[in-house]
Amino acid sequence: MSDTEAPTLWLRGTKAGIGPLRADLKELYWRWENTIPTIVGYNRQTPQPFEVGRLFYDGYEKSCDRHLKFTIYDLTDERPVPVGAAQVYVDQMRRNGEYVVAMGEGRGKGVGSEATRLVLDYAFHVTNLRCVHLTVIEPNKGAIRAYEKAGFKRQGRRRNANQWLGQTVDEVLMDAIPEEFEGPSLVKRQFES
Numbered sequence: 001m002s003d004t005e006a007p008t009l010w011l012r013g014t015k016a017g018i019g020p021l022r023a024d025l026k027e028l029y030w031r032w033e034n035t036i037p038t039i040v041g042y043n044r045q046t047p048q049p050f051e052v053g054r055l056f057y058d059g060y061e062k063s064c065d066r067h068l069k070f071t072i073y074d075l076t077d078e079r080p081v082p083v084g085a086a087q088v089y090v091d092q093m094r095r096n097g098e099y100v101v102a103m104g105e106g107r108g109k110g111v112g113s114e115a116t117r118l119v120l121d122y123a124f125h126v127t128n129l130r131c132v133h134l135t136v137i138e139p140n141k142g143a144i145r146a147y148e149k150a151g152f153k154r155q156g157r158r159r160n161a162n163q164w165l166g167q168t169v170d171e172v173l174m175d176a177i178p179e180e181f182e183g184p185s186l187v188k189r190q191f192e193s
Helices: 023-033 036-042 050-062 111-125 141-150
Strands: 016-019 067-074 081-091 096-103 131-137 153-164 167-176
Touching (some): 023 081, 036 096, 067 096, 067 111, 111 131, 111 141, 131 141
Parallel strands (some): 096 131
Antiparallel strands (some): 016 067, 067 081, 131 167, 153 167
């Protein structure tokens, strides 16, 4: 994609937009996956080698309907700036999916919350999922606030299930369902006459 060409945005909010993964951003996706906040948030003890990340993003071209993958854009500047990647791992039989996100830049500006809401809109109104769920480490209060702002609700906790900065901690289980999706659907709006 050239510098003058605008990225493809499937859904556009006021602060964030989401579009498909892009081959020219593979190294950037890998870098976001390997920031200290993402490594700690995923409870990985080591960074991923570039080859592992490249294989994952190369596989997108061969992807099936079991993985929704998005580039997250910050729309607060003149031009859309890629700042993260989001995925929903779809369980086709149960019509639900697990949400995972990696943000690079743009933390603390509401971009992640709005992008997460856009992913939920897509998951509920394009992919027709009945539930999207996630697990977050309890001390990650910023992520929990962002997920709640996007529409996720706490459903419970898994005790002593993870590590956070050398301490044993609980995991918070969260989910979102289409019946509780608040506000207008940007997907549905595209079909209104």
